[in-house]
Amino acid sequence: MGIEKRNVASTYCELHCVHGTWGTRETSGAGAVAHIQLEGFSHLSEEDIRELERICGPEDVLCSGPLLEDYSHDEMLRVRGVPEAVVFPETTGEVSSILRYASARKIAVTPRGSGTGLCGGAVPVFGGIVLCTTKMNKIIEIDRENLTATVEPGVLLLTLHETVEKLGFLYAPDPGEKTATIGGNINTNAGGMRAIKYGVTRDNVRGLEVVLPSGEILELGGKHAKNSTGYSLMNAFIGSEGTLGVVTRAVLKLLPLPRRTLSLLVPFDSLGEAIRAVPKVLSTGILPQSIEFAERNVIFAAERYLGKKFPHTGAPSYLLIRVDGNSVGEVTSMMEAIGDACLEAGAIDVLIADTQERQKAIWDARGAFLAAIKSGNQVDECDVVVPRDRIAELVEYTKIVSERTGVRIESFGHAGDGNLHIYVIRDSIPDDEWEKRLEKAMDLLYEKGEELGGLVSGEHGIGYAKRKYMLKNLSPGEIAIMRKMKAIFDPQGILNPGKVV
């Protein structure tokens, strides 16, 4: 086991360091003064590596070789930082020991699941240890009476979905990225396509076991459906992107699996018309499971990527709608009411997918949108969320940004909940020109999002890449409080340094 690749922390944040200023940061104002040390982390010595091996077993510590590179970026590839060691703990006790040791030695620790994030949240921009939860991947219990699943953080979303569905249950959150871990979903408060009816990850977590940087283990919430016992620390961890503690176990809410689903593919003459149909759909009094939108270009990309034909590509824009219920009669009457509402709102047609195959064709394509857009190209993403009635305006504005900056922009997303995924695409733009145009495009998009009452992130988080925009989007008072919260849980700032606040 060599250690020659360990002292590489100096390679951090090659692309994005312009967005942050490092150093000792002091948050002041009324109340506890919070000192968060943002540098001065120790590099890993041979002794440190031996201690990590002692804690986890040598097979669960990676500190050299080409595999290390896999843990130096996430899915978006834009933020980079090479870890000095990657550890794969298998128990809460091991996580606690790692964190206690890292605290004592002041080593940066970056928690990571599958690394499917898009904002650099799991990238070790200060080097140090990557704490990867992929070996904590057991579904511990499915409790049929309390309708809960107790899981380790490394369980993949697709594994959880398959497991509980076989038993007649639904775990409601349904982000497009099914190879993400549940721990990652909790840390970003992932939303997904079923949020309009069933809420986001936050609404579907009942309890968490969390390890603090000190090594202390907290049990928060449990199998209870209600809780008014003191401040909700559990909710502080959800969406905190691994900056406050490491989630080592979660109790998730299950629902009875709806027996029937039915999907509608609704073509429109323009995206504006499609999006303006959404309130009309909701005014039927029916809450669909999902209402997604897409333009033809994105659908073509998905067809190419999957090598499969989409059921309809003759229109410029589409709504993809899915309803669920317990009987054919129930979903049929939902479908009829929604179909009528769409036609009244100007839809060209309403196509019904009532077989498993036809539904699969639609939702497989939807699931492939991101991969299709990224395929063979460099992109960056804006995950802004606006009030539902402002989406059309924002999507129309992306065309203006595209013209003004000379970059291609594609978008798709959750028409039902106001969360857009806007992709700025490089194509063949040369290096320096690309960075300049990308920054300009992002600045314009986030500015417009804010003007429309939006927030920087609907479901992908802030991570490293979106800090600049969050600092602009939220009030200084709010940011100051967040920094003080960080200092409560992680006074030395060793946990996922450089992220969020």
Added chain:
Amino acid sequence: MGIEKRNVASTYCELHCVHGTWGTRETSGAGAVAHIQLEGFSHLSEEDIRELERICGPEDVLCSGPLLEDYSHDEMLRVRGVPEAVVFPETTGEVSSILRYASARKIAVTPRGSGTGLCGGAVPVFGGIVLCTTKMNKIIEIDRENLTATVEPGVLLLTLHETVEKLGFLYAPDPGEKTATIGGNINTNAGGMRAIKYGVTRDNVRGLEVVLPSGEILELGGKHAKNSTGYSLMNAFIGSEGTLGVVTRAVLKLLPLPRRTLSLLVPFDSLGEAIRAVPKVLSTGILPQSIEFAERNVIFAAERYLGKKFPHTGAPSYLLIRVDGNSVGEVTSMMEAIGDACLEAGAIDVLIADTQERQKAIWDARGAFLAAIKSGNQVDECDVVVPRDRIAELVEYTKIVSERTGVRIESFGHAGDGNLHIYVIRDSIPDDEWEKRLEKAMDLLYEKGEELGGLVSGEHGIGYAKRKYMLKNLSPGEIAIMRKMKAIFDPQGILNPGKVV
């Protein structure tokens, strides 16, 4: 306007001060050291009163006369503390000015809505100012496109329900106490009867405007259905019982109003059987809007209290179940499946209430349970929440506690979500004996709740009266973090002192 009744802070906490020890409290451990001053509050001078009158207008400041007594207790009457002044701000600006002034003068401020709490959360145990939100009672906007209601904190739950239902929407949280304010519901994270299907207040709040003790105004969240932009400060305020800030505006989630509801009244031979039927009901794959349980004694009390006959009183125990949907066919098929499940689980019969009148008879009685038990009697309450499958055990244990302590105990509550309301009833027990037996009974009940994996409060909060039990129930680490959170938002400890942590 006299001021002779102002210096009465010495009358605070007559009954419960044994549970708390006051003084300067220092939370230590890793991280920021949090100093929360718990005494040394200033009494109100004539000049202070004049300043409050200048801020709110003299008609909105009450500082003498018999009305002051109304603000010295809540619905439970057990915790008492007379305010030196009650102010009724009408704008966020006024709230901000009051808090800024109180901070500068170090005057205790206790936020209050309708005072329907049961744990002393809104009782000014340190005297000072009661900040009553009842004049901030406007429904500012119903947004049909974004499915949100924007309201001031003093709006009553019943007003909100009526207003949105007329427009075809549902505000889902449905606590029994309909004269509570929305601000109070947010501060206790109230749950209610529809939580099993629609979640608790936390799940139905999209955005908050909050004023900190410093006077600073924060806007948190908004009309967005998703938000992964930094730590969720909004969730820190929900359930914080007015100890971190004053909620001055809320954006609430609306749902399309289900067009049909149907209620079932299901008699059982024993409460154990009734409660053990709940998982069988849920295994039908149908999520009812509500599953409540009650014993005959409580129903008799409600009949006497309302002067109305309950549809059935021949059995010892009942489940009250309500389903909702959009068509007669849908709710009928739900009812049939649930009815069959109840009969299989040993129900004596299944009575269907399909008219508005019959449904009203059941749910009016359910709504009157608490008032009926309290009527002409002294009681104290235990609002424990346990995993749904442990309720039967806890209810059976209440009989043992009743025998061991010689006090009458009645319970009813939310069979669907594990939240029990257990009432210890005084009847004709003499003063000193009552306090002794009550304390013994409460200790036993909370101990058992904890043994069953329960938490101290499901939906009524901790307030003043339940602090002792929360401090036992949660880990020292969790409590230490909560105290540090309190110090971030309220470093001087002027806001609702003596409550929660």
